Every structure is written in C-alpha cells, then in structure tokens.
Amino acid sequence: MHLRARRSISILSLGFFLAVGPASRQSSPLPEARPDSVGFSAQRLRRLDQALQALVESKQLAGLVTMVARHGQLVEQKTYGQQDIASAKPMQEVRRSAPA
Numbered sequence: 001m002h003l004r005a006r007r008s009i010s011i012l013s014l015g016f017f018l019a020v021g022p023a024s025r026q027s028s029p030l031p032e033a034r035p036d037s038v039g040f041s042a043q044r045l046r047r048l049d050q051a052l053q054a055l056v057e058s059k060q061l062a063g064l065v066t067m068v069a070r071h072g073q074l075v076e077q078k079t080y081g082q083q084d085i086a087s088a089k090p091m092q093e094v095r096r097s098a099p100a
Helices: 003-020 042-057
Strands: 063-070 073-084
Touching: 042 063, 042 073
Parallel strands: none
Antiparallel strands: 063 073
16 A cells, blocks of 8 residues: 555544544434535545455455544444454444534
8 A cells, every 4th residue: 555545544543533532422423414415525435435445355454443524414434344353353333423
C-alpha cells in the first residue's frame, strides 16, 4: 500500500476515535442519512470500502470498524475482518450514539 494511503487511513482512524469515541458512550442513536444528503460522494465511500477491505484481505490488519458521520448523521458503518484470528471471531459494530 502506498505511504500516502496509509497516512490517510491513519488520520481517518485517529479522527474517528477523537470525534466518535466519546459519543459512543451516549444513549441516543445517531440518525442515518444518505451520503449525498450530507455532502459525501457514494463513489468515494465505495473506494474507501475497497481499500479497507484490501487491508484485511492482505493481512495488513486483522479487522477494523468504520463509522462515517457528518453533521450528527450517520452515513455508513461497516465491519471488516476479525477481532481474533485464532477463534475467527468477527468484528462487531460500535454502538451508535449522538453527541451530548
């Protein structure tokens, strides 16, 4: 994988944990939205999905969970790969919640 793509994924991951991590402890679910209704490109989300799936398939990562949101609305949440390779335990979605 190219260094630029790895850096982008690292930044996205860090941003996810900083922005969504505290919100995951709240109780009200995030409303869902279509990607285009909040300014996301469905085509680019598919490219991101393919890149993340490739990381798992190439065994660079065992598994990961993504959550894409904008303006307090969930656009996409996906799981890839496994939590534990030995037991083949699949990744689980993060509980979705709105910021306080």
